Amino acid sequence: xxxxxxxxxxxxxxxxxxxxxxxxxxxxxxxxxxxxxxxxxxxxxxxxxxxxxxxxxxxxxxxxxxxxxxxxxxxxxxxxxxxxxxxxxxxxxxxxxxxxxxxxxxxxxxxxxxxxxxxxxxxxxxxxxxxxxxxxxxxxxxxxxxxxxxxxxxxxxxxxxxxxxxxxxxxxxxxxxxxxxxxxxxxxxxxxxxxxxxxxxxxxxxxxxxxxxxxxxxxxxxxxxxxxxxxxxxxxxxxxxxxxxxxxxxxxxxxxxxxxxxxxxxxxxxxxxxxxxxxxxxxxxxxxxxxxxxxxxxxxxxxxxxxxxxxxxxxxxxxxxxxxxxxxxxxxxxxxxxxxxxxxxxxxxxxxxxxxxxxxxxxxxxxxxxxxxxxxxxxxxxxxxxxxxxxxxxxxxxxxxxxxxxxxxxxxxxxxxxxxxxxxxxxxxxxxxxxxxxxxxxxxxxxxxxxxxxxxxxxxxxxxxxxxxxxxxxxxxxxxxxxxxxxxxxxxxxxxxxxxxxxxxxxxxxxxxxxxxxxxxxxxxxxxxxxxxxxxxxxxxxxxxxxxxxxxxxxxxxxxxxxxxxxxxxxxxxxx
Numbered sequence: 001x002x003x004x005x006x007x008x009x010x011x012x013x014x015x016x017x018x019x020x021x022x023x024x025x026x027x028x029x030x031x032x033x034x035x036x037x038x039x040x041x042x043x044x045x046x047x048x049x050x051x052x053x054x055x056x057x058x059x060x061x062x063x064x065x066x067x068x069x070x071x072x073x074x075x076x077x078x079x080x081x082x083x084x085x086x087x088x089x090x091x092x093x094x095x096x097x098x099x100x101x102x103x104x105x106x107x108x109x110x111x112x113x114x115x116x117x118x119x120x121x122x123x124x125x126x127x128x129x130x131x132x133x134x135x136x137x138x139x140x141x142x143x144x145x146x147x148x149x150x151x152x153x154x155x156x157x158x159x160x161x162x163x164x165x166x167x168x169x170x171x172x173x174x175x176x177x178x179x180x181x182x183x184x185x186x187x188x189x190x191x192x193x194x195x196x197x198x199x200x201x202x203x204x205x206x207x208x209x210x211x212x213x214x215x216x217x218x219x220x221x222x223x224x225x226x227x228x229x230x231x232x233x234x235x236x237x238x239x240x241x242x243x244x245x246x247x248x249x250x251x252x253x254x255x256x257x258x259x260x261x262x263x264x265x266x267x268x269x270x271x272x273x274x275x276x277x278x279x280x281x282x283x284x285x286x287x288x289x290x291x292x293x294x295x296x297x298x299x300x301x302x303x304x305x306x307x308x309x310x311x312x313x314x315x316x317x318x319x320x321x322x323x324x325x326x327x328x329x330x331x332x333x334x335x336x337x338x339x340x341x342x343x344x345x346x347x348x349x350x351x352x353x354x355x356x357x358x359x360x361x362x363x364x365x366x367x368x369x370x371x372x373x374x375x376x377x378x379x380x381x382x383x384x385x386x387x388x389x390x391x392x393x394x395x396x397x398x399x400x401x402x403x404x405x406x407x408x409x410x411x412x413x414x415x416x417x418x419x420x421x422x423x424x425x426x427x428x429x430x431x432x433x434x435x436x437x438x439x440x441x442x443x444x445x446x447x448x449x450x451x452x453x454x455x456x457x458x459x460x461x462x463x464x465x466x467x468x469x470x471x472x473x474x475x476x477x478x479x480x481x482x483x484x485x486x487x488x489x490x491x492x493x494x495x496x497x498x499x500x501x502x503x504x505x506x507x508x509x510x511x512x513x514x515x516x517x518x519x520x521x522x523x524x525x526x527x528x529x530x531x532x533x534x535x536x537x538x539x540x541x542x543x544x545x546x547x548x549x550x551x552x553x554x555x556x557x558x559x560x561x562x563x564x565x566x567x568x569x570x571x572x573x574x575x576x
Contacts, residue, residue, distance in 0.1 A: 003044075003045055003046050003071075003072060004038055004039065004041070004044065004045045004164045004167070004168070005039075005161065005164040005165055005168060005219075005235070005236055006071065006075075006219075006236055007035075007038050007045050007068055007071050007072070008035040008036075008038040008039045008161070008164065009035070009161075009236055009237060010071055010077055010080065011031045011032075011034050011035040011038070011064070011067070011068075012031070012032060012035040013080060013091065013092060014031050014067070014077060014079065014080050014083075015028045015029075015031035015032040015035065016028070016091045016092070016095060016102045016105075017080060017083040017084070017087070017091060017102070018031060018083075019101070019102035019103065020083075020087060020091065020102040020103060020105060020106040021083055021086065021087065021106075028102070030059065030061075030064065031064070033058075033059040033352070033536070033537075034057075034059045034060050034064045036059075036509070036540070037057050037058055037059050037060065037537070037539050037540070038057070039160050039161060039163075039164050039509070040160065040509075040539055040540060040542050040543065041057065041539060041542075042542075045068065045072070046072055049068060049069065049072050054068055054069075057539065058352060058353060058537030058538060058539045058540075059352055059537060067079070087106060087109055088109075088115060089105055089106075089108075089109050089114075089115045089116065090115060090116040090117065091105050092237070093116060093117045093150065093154060094108070094114075094116065094117055094120065095481075096117075096150040096153055096154065096480060096481075097117065097120065097146050097147055097149075097150040098146045098149070098150070098481070098482055098483060099135050099146065099482075100120075100135065103134075104134045104135065107132075107134050108120065108132070108134075111132065112128060112129070112132065117147060117150060117151065117154075120147060121144065121147050124140050124143050124144055124147070125140075125144075127140075129143070153194065153480050154238075155196060155197070155237070155238050155239060155240070156194040156195065156196045156480065157194065157195055157237065157239060158193070158194055158195075158479055158480065158509050158510060159188075159191060159192065159193055159194065159195060159509065159512075159546060159549070160509040160543075160546060161195075162188050162195035162198065165198060165235060165239060165241070166184050166188060166198065168219055168235075169184065169198065169200060169241060170182075170184070172213075172214065172217050172219075173200070173202060173210075173214075176209075176210060176213055176214075178204045178205070178206040178209045178210050178213075179202050179203075179204055179210060180202075180203040180204055180205070180248070181202070181203050181251075182200060182201060182202040182203070183200070183201050183255060184198060184199070184200050185199045185200070185201055185255060185258040185259045185260075186198060186199040186258060186259060186260060187260070187261075189259045189312045190259065190260065190261065190312045190313055190315055190316070190553070191312070191313050191549035191550075191552070191553060192553075193479055193512050193515070193516070193550075194479060194480060197239065197240040197241065197242065198239070198240070198241045198242070199242050199244070199258045200241060200242065200243045200244070201244055201245075201246055201251070201254055201255060201258060202243065202244070202245050202246070203245070203246060203247070203248050203251055204245050207228060207229050207245035208228050210243070210245055211226055211227065211228070211229070211230065211231045211243065211245070212226075214231055214233070214243050215231050215233055217233075219235050219236070220233045220234070220235065221233075221234050221235060221236065221238075222234040224240065229244065229245045229246075230242065230243060230244045230245065231243045244258070246281075248296065249283065249292070249295055249296055250281065250282045250283050250295050250296075251295070251296055251297065252294070252295055252296050252297035252298045252299070252300060252301050253279070253280065253281055253282055253283045253284060253294070253295040253301055254281045254282070255298050256268070256281075256298050256301055257280070257281035258281070259312050259315065260315065261315055261316050261317065263316065263317035264310075264315040264316060264317050264320070264321070266317075267317055267321045268305065268321070271305050271307075271321065272284060272305060275305065275306075277293060277304075277305075279301070279305075282295065283295030284301050284304055284305070302324065306325060307321070307324040307325050308324045308327055308329055309324075310324050310329065311329075311332055311552065313332070313549065313552040313553045314329070314332075314552075314553070314555065316553075318520070318555075330555045330556070330557050331557050331558075332552045332555070332556065332557065333531075333548060333551050333552060333556045333557055333558050333560070333561055333564065334548070334558075335544065335545055335548050337558045337561070337564045338367070338531070338544060338548070338561075338563055338564060339367060339368045339369065339563060339564055339565060339566055339567065339570070340362070340367045340368055340369035340370055340371070340563050340567070340570070341362060341367065341370050341371070341532055341533050341535070341541060341544060341563065342370075342371040342373070342414075342416065342439060342441075342470065342530050342532045342562065342563050343371065343373045343416075343418065343441060343470075343472060343504070343506070343530075343532035343533065343534050343535075344358055344370060344371070344372060344373060344532075344533060344534065344535040344536075344540075344541070345372075345373065345374050345375070345382075345418075345534070345535065345536050346358055346372055346374055348372075348374045348385055348389065348393050349374035349375040349376075349382055349383045349384055349385055350374075350375060350381075350382045350383050350536065351374070351535070351536040351537065352536055352537045353536075353537045353538055355372055355393075355396060355397060355400060355413065356400060357537075357538050358370060358372065358535070358537075358538055358541070359400060359404075359411065359413055360538070361538025361539070361541050362411075362538075362541060363409065363411055365541060365542075365544075367411070368410060368411060368412065368566060368567045369411065369412040369413070369414060369567045369570065370413055370414070371413075371414040371415075371416035371438070371439050372393070372397065372413060372414070372415060372416060373416040373417055373418045373439070373441050374393070374417065374418070375417075375418050375419075375420070376390060376417045376418070376419055376428070376429050376433075377419055377420055377427075377428030377429045378420075378428055379420045379428065379445060381445075382445070384420075384428075385417075387433055390417075390433065390436075393415065394415055394436075397413050397415045400413055401413055410567075412567055414438040414439055415437055415438055416437055416438060416439035416440065416441065417429070417434070417437045417439075417440055417441070418441045418442075418443060418472060419434065419440060419441070419442050419443075419468075420442075420443065420444070420445050420446075421442050421443060421444050421458050421459070421461065421462045422458070423446070423447050423450070423454075423458065424458075424461070425457050425458045425459075425460060425461020425462065426461060427442060427461070427462060427465060427467075427468070431465070431466075431467055434465075434467035434468075435467050437467075438571075438574060439469050439470065439574055440467050440468050440469050440470070441468075441469070441470045441471075441472040441504070442462040442465070442468045442470070442471055442472065443471065443472035443473055443474075443476075444458060444459075444476055444485060445476075447485070448476060448482070448484065448485045449485075450485060450486075451486065452486035452487065452488055455485050455486055455487055455488075456487070456488050456491055456492070459471065459474075459487075459492060459495065460495060463495045463496060463498075463499045463501050464499060468501060469501065469502060469574060470501065470502040470503075470504050470530055470532075470562075471492075471496065471501060471502070471503050471504060472504045472506060472532075472534075473504060473506040473508075473511050473513040473534070474487060474492060474503055474504065474513060474514055474518075475487050475489075475513050475514065475515070475518070476513070477511065477513050477515075478510050478511060479509075479510050479511070479512060480510070481510060484513070489518050489521060490521070493521060493522050493525045493527055494525075496522070496527050497525060497526060497527055502527075502528050502529060502530050502562050503519075503522050503527055503528075503529050503530075504529065504530050504531075504532055505519055505529055505530070505531045505532070505547050505550050505551055505554075506532060506533075506534045506547070507531060507532060507533045507534065507543040507544055507545075507546045507547030507548075507550070508533065508534040508540075508543060508546075509543060509546055511534065512546060512547070512550050514529070514550075514554075515550075516550050516553035516554045517554075519550065519551065519553075519554035519556070520553075520554040520555055522554075523554055523555060523556055523560050524555075528560060528561070528562050529551070529554075529556065529560060529561055529562065530561065530562040530563050531544065531547040531548060531550075531551050531556075531561055531563060532547070532563070533547065
């Protein structure tokens with residue numbers, strides 16, 4: 001089994017403790033960036049370690065490579081262990097409470113000896129946080145609600161982390177000669193933003209051997225239960241994986257049942273009953289409950305119910321049943337439809353690689369174009385560019401485009417920008433500068449406590465600016481970290497339609513913003529969206545897959561997404 005998830009989780013934890021203990025914030029950022037890279041790479045981190053190529057990964061320098069080496073050799077990290085002794089707190093669970101960062105965790109421990117989320121809840125109920133500064137809000141009711149939300153997420157992981165676990169599980173089952181076929185089901189197969197556990201179905205003539213081998217895997221930290229046909233185990237971070245072995249004749253019905261969602265399954269069973277059938281995880285049966293109508297594949301079950309096959313991402317009871325019956329399901333966007341990426345950052349602002357490196361990474365993905373959208377204006381935290389740097393960057397982009405053309409490569413770099421929307425709705429760069437860019441993204445980076453009226457006033461200022469093409473990460477949320485600022489989504493959609501402005505799905509794994517529900521509303525209303533990675537190194541260009549999953553859950557077709565346009569058509573659309 002791969003050790004990617006173990007290494008990434010330990011580096012993430014090291015980042016949290018470093019932020020608590022260290023006055024040099026770049027260290028924590030470096031550890032987080034490395035953890036994100038390891039979660040995103042296809043390669044087995046252990047294989048790269050053995051090959052001596054760890055430092056070829058973006059964001060992995062000599063210091064971090066040594067730490068990865070220690071983790072893979074010993075399963076531990078002495079630096080992290082010493083930090084845990086110095087500050088014995090459950091930083092992972094506490095930082096899941098919105099408004100609580102590592103620095104706040106340290107202050108809570110030093111001032112109130114709060115070590116975990118239960119201690120925090122008790123302190124709030126006893127009124128001991130009344131004079132504590134650092135949580136952002138004073139309302140005990142709101143704080144308690146945030147704690148309950150955090151507890152609900154305690155065992156959940158982001159989709160990209162679940163994919164690392166899924167690769168590990170798949171590798172284990174693929175090498176088992178007793179496995180005929182398998183599939184990871186549940187919310188993971190539906191590509192939800194966060195995953196609470198993982199259900200795995202398998203077909204085998206020797207189920208006991210599969211169960212026995214699976215429970216002996218290196219990644220297993222605890223065996224919850226193990227029987228003849230199923231097992232439940234726990235991995236790192238208490239993440240539960242359930243394995244079930246089913247007969248071939250029930251494969252399709254079981255796949256449907258365990259993929260869900262619950263609401264989708266209820267509607268399917270209701271439709272089956274209307275047709276005098278009975279649907280369960282074992283198959284589709286006639287009313288006598290003995291005569292099998294279908295069950296070996298999902299396709300034959302849907303067909304027997306008079307429906308087109310429904311992709312897993314749509315199975316949320318949002319109208320997909322009716323669309324499948326009337327043959328009106330959307331032809332969902334696919335990864336291969338994407339022609340380019342319209343948000344990324346380089347070493348010109350807060351990225352870590354050059355424009356050439358980003359371009360070369362995009363070419364490997366088969367793209368026709370990218371937009372370099374480094375931050376501009378006065379946003380110091382993002383190392384935003386001023387007018388002189390913008391001109392210098394333009395010269396570099398022009399030269400690279402000329403080089404690609406001379407080399408016979410059909411690939412183009414657009415000079416774009418991400419500009420901050422200020423508190424009064426003005427943009428953090430004059431229009432005379434903005435109009436020189438081929439694409440402009442506008443976004444909010446501060447004032448998250450503004451009320452919805454002020455937030456919408458700020459968005460209106462950006463939407464009405466003729467130089468703004470895209471509203472980037474429109475709600476400002478970070479999954480399992482912060483809810484973002486209050487946005488009137490219907491009003492935002494209406495204004496975007498009126499001004500012909502694109503709304504973005506930011507593919508970055510902890511953003512996926514717009515959410516699937518908000519993007520669904522936007523597409524239904526007729527808005528065009530863009531699906532962009534917000535990459536800060538070339539490895540992160542692979543995050544496009546995360547955004548495409550999100551777009552599919554929003555019922556997006558190719559024509560709904562701006563960056564499926566070929567290069568020449570994109571320029572026409574942007575008026576360049």
